[in-house]
Amino acid sequence: GAGVSQSPRYKVAKRGQDVALRCDPIxxxxxxxxxxxxxxxxxxxxxxxxxxxxxxxxGLPSDRFFAERPEGSVSxxxxxxxxxxxxAVYLCASSLVGLAGGSYTDTQYFGPGxxxxxx
Amino acid sequence: GNSxxxxxxxxxxxxxxxxxxxxxxxxxxxxxxxxxxxYPGEGLQLLxxxxxxxxxxxxxxxEATYRKExxxxxxxxxxxxxxxxxxxxxxxxxxxxxxTASKLTFGTGTRLQVTL
Numbered sequence: 001g002a003g004v005s006q007s008p009r010y011k012v013a014k015r016g017q018d019v020a021l022r023c024d025p026i027x028x029x030x031x032x033x034x035x036x037x038x039x040x041x042x043x044x045x046x047x048x049x050x051x052x053x054x055x056x057x058x059g060l061p062s063d064r065f066f067a068e069r070p071e072g073s074v075s076x077x078x079x080x081x082x083x084x085x086x087x088a089v090y091l092c093a094s095s096l097v098g099l100a101g102g103s104y105t106d107t108q109y110f111g112p113g114x115x116x117x118x119x
Numbered sequence: 120g121n122s123x124x125x126x127x128x129x130x131x132x133x134x135x136x137x138x139x140x141x142x143x144x145x146x147x148x149x150x151x152x153x154x155x156x157x158y159p160g161e162g163l164q165l166l167x168x169x170x171x172x173x174x175x176x177x178x179x180x181x182e183a184t185y186r187k188e189x190x191x192x193x194x195x196x197x198x199x200x201x202x203x204x205x206x207x208x209x210x211x212x213x214x215x216x217x218x219t220a221s222k223l224t225f226g227t228g229t230r231l232q233v234t235l
Contacts, residue, residue, distance in 0.1 A: 003162075004162075031221065033222060033223075035223075035225075040227070040228075041227055041228070042123075042208050042210075042225030042226050042227045042228050043163070043208075043223070043225050044225070045222045045223065045224070048221070048222055056222065059222075091162070091163065093163075093223075095221070106221065107165055107168075108165075108223060109165075110155075110162045110163040110164070111162055112161065112162040113162060
């Protein structure tokens with residue numbers, strides 16, 4: 001079974017470039033989260049989607065960050081005019097929120113992340 | 120706001136040693152608590168969880184008990200193996216199901232290295 005996939009796995013950008021990071025959640029998962037993980041730190045929440053609706057973007061660090069999930073499945077995190085402080089691993093997670101195998105589950109499943117390096 | 124504090128790493132143990140990784144949290148109400156593990160080169164995986172006070176989560180020989188009186192969720196394993204070498208993250212979630220409260224708040228992670 002396919003898990004959460006992210007692409008690209010590694011991205012090197014020059015300062016000022018725009019980047020787009022893709023997340024393919026597990027099929028049928030309602031909830032989708034983006035987290036940012038700086039080196040040596042734990043993941044920090046960026047934004048949350050329920051289907052196609054972006055219900056919480058309180059963690060986005062600036063208006064250079066934009067996320068979308070237009071059809072309620074694939075999501076893209078876009079960073080405009082990248083800065084060196086944007087260098088981090090960007091993690092995507094999805095969750096079903098419902099019954100699976102007869103029991104309730106809302107576990108978040110994480111993708112492998114995209115490591116962004118801004119030079 | 121919500122926060123999670125973990126013991127600093129790295130933790131270096133010999134195989135078959137006893138492991139404790141401390142985790143304490145700050146949150147209002149009754150959050151759910153989690154331990155996630157990140158093996159080298161892999162994504163975060165849920166290791167165990169507890170959703171209410173005095174619950175014990177367990178998986179792969181690891182255990183953690185939700186202690187509301189001490190706001191703690193310490194991870195323990197009686198006998199570690201080399202294959203347990205990874206980074207361990209403690210996390211909390213205020214809400215369940217869908218909704219903005221379902222986001223996770225993580226600690227900074229504790230690296231465990233187990234040697235022969």
